Amino acid sequence: MGFGSGVFYSRLHPRLTDFVKALPTGRGRAFVFATSGLPEIPLAPFTRPLVQLLEGKGFDVAGSFSCRAFDTWAPFKLVGGINKQRPNVEDLAAARVFAERLRDGKQART
Template structure:
C-alpha cells in the first residue's frame, strides 16, 4: 500500500514528530504544508492528514489544501497534537474528508508541549502548559506506532 502523510507543523514541531513516526512505520512519503503548496495524491492508497491545534482548531492550511484534492475512494486518517491531546479537534477535518468521498480509517491525538504565556495569561493555560511539557514523549510515540499498525490492517 502506497502511503502519504500531509501535515502542518509550525509551532514546536510536535505534529511533525508524530508524522515521522507514522512515515517510518509504514514507509510513507511526507509533505509538510509549511514548505509546499501543490500536492498530487492520485498514486496513494492511504493518506494521513495531521496538524497541531492552533487557537482551538487545526491549521487552516490543511483545510485549504484538502479542498483542492480529489479524495474519492481514498483511505484516510487524521492526527493532531495539542496542549490537552484530545481527538475532538479532529472531528471537523474528518467530516470534510468524508464529504469528499474518503473513507476514514482512524483518528489519533496526543499532547504536544506548549508555552502557555505565548497564548494567554489565563491560569488554566498555565496548567495545560505544565501538563503538556515534554510531549510528545516516548509513551505518545509508542501509542502513535500502535495506532498506525491498526490503520494499515
C-alpha cells in the same frame, strides 16, 4: 494517506483544511492525526471537522489519533509553555499502536 497538524485555537491548521477543501472528490483511505497542548474534548474532538471534510470528499477515514504536545499559547508562554516533554515515549507507543491498527485494516480511534 495521513492528514495532520498541531492544534491552534482548538482547530487544526487552516492551511491543512484549505488543502483538503481544494482536493478533488475521489476515493481513498485516510487517517487524521493531531497534537495539542490541551486534551481533546470527547464531545468535540479537534479532528472531527477534518474527518467530516475528508468523508465529504469521498475518503474512507480509517481513524484519528491525537496526543498532547508542547504548547506556548498566550497564558502558557508566561511560564515557558506546558507539556515540554511531549510527545513522549508513551505518546509514540500509542501512535505506533494506532499505525499498526491502520496497517492491519482495523478502524483506529484514539
